[in-house]
Amino acid sequence: xxxxxxxxxxxxxxxxxxxxxxxxxxxxxxxxxxxxxxxxxxxxxxxxxxxxxxxxxxxxxxxxxxxxxxxxxxxxxxxxxxxxxxxxxxxxxxxxxxxxxxxxxxxxxxxxxxxxxxxxxxxxxxxxxxxxxxxxxxxxxxxxxxxxxxxxxxxxxxxxxxxxxxxxxxxxxxxxxxxxxxxxxxxxxxxxxxxxxxxxxxxxxxxxxxxxxxxxxxxxxxxxxxxxxxxxxxxxxxxxxxxxxxxxxxxxxxxxxxxxxxxxxxxxxxxxxxxxxxxxxxxxxxxxxxxxxxxxxxxxxxxxxxxxxxxxxxxxxxxxxxxxxxxxxxxxxxxxxxxxxxxxxxxxxxxxxxxxxxxxxxxx
Amino acid sequence: xxxxxxxxxxxxxxxxxxxxxxxxxxxxxxxxxxxxxxxxxxxxxxxxxxxxxxxxxxxxxxxxxxxxxxxxxxxxxxxxxxxxxxxxxxxxxxxxxxxxxxxxxxxxxxxxxxxxxxxxxxxxxxxxxxxxxxxxxxxxxxxxxxxxxxxxxxxxxxxxxxxxxxxxxxxxxxxxxxxxxxxxxxxxxxxxxxxxxxxxxxxxxxxxxxxxxxxxxxxxxxxxxxxxxxxxxxxxxxxxxxxxxxxxxxxxxxxxxxxxxxxxxxxxxxxxxxxxxxxxxxxxxxxxxxxxxxxxxxxxxxxxxxxxxxxxxxxxxxxxxxxxxxxxxxxxxxxxxxxxxxxxxxxxxxxxxxxxxxxxxxxx
Ligand SMILES: CC(C)[C@H](C(=O)O)[C@@H](O)C(=O)O
Ligand SMILES: CC(C)[C@H](C(=O)O)[C@@H](O)C(=O)O
Numbered sequence: 001x002x003x004x005x006x007x008x009x010x011x012x013x014x015x016x017x018x019x020x021x022x023x024x025x026x027x028x029x030x031x032x033x034x035x036x037x038x039x040x041x042x043x044x045x046x047x048x049x050x051x052x053x054x055x056x057x058x059x060x061x062x063x064x065x066x067x068x069x070x071x072x073x074x075x076x077x078x079x080x081x082x083x084x085x086x087x088x089x090x091x092x093x094x095x096x097x098x099x100x101x102x103x104x105x106x107x108x109x110x111x112x113x114x115x116x117x118x119x120x121x122x123x124x125x126x127x128x129x130x131x132x133x134x135x136x137x138x139x140x141x142x143x144x145x146x147x148x149x150x151x152x153x154x155x156x157x158x159x160x161x162x163x164x165x166x167x168x169x170x171x172x173x174x175x176x177x178x179x180x181x182x183x184x185x186x187x188x189x190x191x192x193x194x195x196x197x198x199x200x201x202x203x204x205x206x207x208x209x210x211x212x213x214x215x216x217x218x219x220x221x222x223x224x225x226x227x228x229x230x231x232x233x234x235x236x237x238x239x240x241x242x243x244x245x246x247x248x249x250x251x252x253x254x255x256x257x258x259x260x261x262x263x264x265x266x267x268x269x270x271x272x273x274x275x276x277x278x279x280x281x282x283x284x285x286x287x288x289x290x291x292x293x294x295x296x297x298x299x300x301x302x303x304x305x306x307x308x309x310x311x312x313x314x315x316x317x318x319x320x321x322x323x324x325x326x327x328x329x330x331x332x333x334x335x336x337x338x339x340x341x342x343x344x345x346x347x348x349x350x351x352x353x354x355x356x357x358x359x360x361x362x363x364x
Numbered sequence: 365x366x367x368x369x370x371x372x373x374x375x376x377x378x379x380x381x382x383x384x385x386x387x388x389x390x391x392x393x394x395x396x397x398x399x400x401x402x403x404x405x406x407x408x409x410x411x412x413x414x415x416x417x418x419x420x421x422x423x424x425x426x427x428x429x430x431x432x433x434x435x436x437x438x439x440x441x442x443x444x445x446x447x448x449x450x451x452x453x454x455x456x457x458x459x460x461x462x463x464x465x466x467x468x469x470x471x472x473x474x475x476x477x478x479x480x481x482x483x484x485x486x487x488x489x490x491x492x493x494x495x496x497x498x499x500x501x502x503x504x505x506x507x508x509x510x511x512x513x514x515x516x517x518x519x520x521x522x523x524x525x526x527x528x529x530x531x532x533x534x535x536x537x538x539x540x541x542x543x544x545x546x547x548x549x550x551x552x553x554x555x556x557x558x559x560x561x562x563x564x565x566x567x568x569x570x571x572x573x574x575x576x577x578x579x580x581x582x583x584x585x586x587x588x589x590x591x592x593x594x595x596x597x598x599x600x601x602x603x604x605x606x607x608x609x610x611x612x613x614x615x616x617x618x619x620x621x622x623x624x625x626x627x628x629x630x631x632x633x634x635x636x637x638x639x640x641x642x643x644x645x646x647x648x649x650x651x652x653x654x655x656x657x658x659x660x661x662x663x664x665x666x667x668x669x670x671x672x673x674x675x676x677x678x679x680x681x682x683x684x685x686x687x688x689x690x691x692x693x694x695x696x697x698x699x700x701x702x703x704x705x706x707x708x709x710x711x712x713x714x715x716x717x718x719x720x721x722x723x724x725x726x727x728x
Binding site: 157257 | 440449452454458484485486489505506508511512513516519520521522523524525526527528529530531556558559560561562563564565566569588589590592593594595596597598610611613614615616617618620621622626652
């Protein structure tokens with residue numbers, strides 16, 4: 001079998017620590033499931049800036065384009081706050097998303113039963129929660145031109161542009177409808193069509209794609225502010241949510257927090273199929289680089305491990321292996337193991353990053 | 365004493381019903397506190413469109429400019445979804461905000477003790493919560509040009525522009541710092557400076573205004589996605605939050621929902637001082653027009669009543685009267701009276717809109 005080519009970009013902060021644990025999981029699958037991996041590792045974000053003066057070199061960009069999947073840790077940190085906008089760690093990640101054309105960002109917000117108590121929301125509001133946010137990831141105000149800070153008269157003016165083409169909206173809508181068919185068959189699309197013309201177009205195109213190609217899926221529309229509210233009020237009303245880049249950024253973070261376990265949540269960013277039929281893909285935890293706890297061995301590796309489970313599922317069609325890995329994570333939690341971010345309670349035992357990783361491998 | 369001139373714009377959906385109860389409260393203050401009001405009432409939103417073909421006539425706009433304060437109910441409804449963007453009910457409200465130059469939107473998110481159980485969040489997370497979101501209301505992507513839906517090649521493209529000038533950021537920052545001084549003396553500013561240049565400028569200007577004019581106030585900065593998350597995780601960490609028009613729309617709705625009582629939350633939109641020293645001002649509940657329950661006499665009038673309390677406080681410097689009105693609302697809740705949106709429990713009694721309004725007047 002041709003080995004699966006992975007590019008690992010641990011990045012900044014807790015990125016390297018949590019990625020070490022993913023390596024253990026990958027090794028287990030190589031040794032025990034006959035999977036062959038060809039792994040390359042390189043720099044992104046501040047780590048790349050420190051060495052190369054840029055958050056992503058062209059060489060790494062080229063590698064990312066040629067592998068089967070990229071696994072990313074996290075980027076950013078206060079050390080880089082003073083940097084010019086163009087070389088901030090985040091630009092490395094944004095360049096990967098844009099040039100690999102990873103337009104569909106899948107962010108599951110799942111509440112793990114063992115952790116339901118730990119949410120700031122009431123147990124009955126979040127227990128069993130399982131929603132999927134599909135965020136458009138390559139367009140909108142993140143990338144639109146013109147942009148910048150200009151001087152007009154004697155004052156500075158900050159400018160960004162939200163721009164969505166019909167094709168950009170249609171393709172991410174398709175991703176949402178396809179996923180919905182494999183889940184609860186329900187899509188809620190969110191925008192501000194009452195205020196923004198780009199939202200009017202968004203709503204129209206999502207509706208058109210639905211009516212012509214996915215009439216079997218239940219579709220509703222909601223203003224993004226009402227969406228933020230409903231996510232807090234009764235998140236179980238949703239199955240799949242599809243929304244633009246900026247709204248998706250805020251709404252998926254709020255949704256992640258509902259589960260009480262940001263350190264648990266993975267994400268997949270998918271583009272068009274490559275020659276081998278696999279989608280261009282990058283997998284990363286939803287959490288950031290958490291500079292405050294970096295290097296202390298207390299970071300939760302589960303989000304990064306579950307991102308690898310998403311890679312097994314969405315890039316390599318290894319659904320059984322993904323199920324196995326997810327079940328192992330569940331086992332470890334059920335046994336009471338908790339990294340510090342997950343709190344403590346009766347019957348739990350607080351462990352560090354490496355011990356959590358080892359326990360997951362053990363459970364496999 | 366010169367009478368206080370009010371323009372009442374009940375608007376759509378439940379707007380007219382809840383405004384009727386505010387009228388009772390105004391009458392009470394006129395009869396019992398020697399306050400003189402000169403009240404005019406007119407149309408806005410869909411109600412105006414139905415009669416005049418526009419969501420706000422020039423005549424009403426002129427009136428709004430000349431009164432001491434505008435009280436607004438709510439605008440919008442599914443009936444108007446098919447209308448062209450330019451005459452949607454929301455455009456009436458947006459025109460009022462823009463032409464009156466109401467740049468500082470004050471949205472308190474307060475958890476009423478009697479209602480803490482009703483939040484989807486755990487009691488200890490929200491009980492006693494008292495934060496103030498200051499949302500910039502006259503600029504940003506709501507109003508920036510160019511905007512629209514254009515055809516490029518053979519596809520449609522939706523465009524909106526986020527534009528913030530230094531002066532626009534500075535003045536709303538000042539509003540936030542001034543308010544913070546009267547509260548917990550802490551401001552958290554939210555943007556996406558890691559992704560948007562308009563966010564970079566926002567952060568810089570807020571910091572500059574702080575350093576030169578309000579160094580005594582504690583200032584922090586947070587990315588808006590992290591802000592959405594922290595609002596759900598532990599909202600009591602905040603005192604005053606200042607943010608732009610679009611982020612403010614989402615974040616304040618999420619914050620409102622934390623309190624479990626959207627039907628309770630008022631807002632004030634303030635501009636520059638007029639000749640008489642009072643700020644241009646519009647007061648409205650945070651909730652929408654709730655078309656699903658309109659006309660049934662079950663809407664909660666409290667948000668609209670408390671918006672009038674904000675008018676007493678911020679427009680007319682009648683802090684004692686505002687306190688009295690707020691205390692009366694608390695009394696009524698403590699007695700167990702609840703409109704249907706507030707749920708029911710031991711010792712509560714479900715009442716309609718009019719009965720709730722009467723009880724508040726009674727408590728006064
Ligand atoms: C790090 C940052 C550029 C990024 C974003 O804003 O998209 C992050 O918040 C995310 O959600 O992946
Ligand atoms: C009705 C609508 C135009 C408005 C907005 O988006 O500002 C509303 O959501 C609000 O928050 O006041």
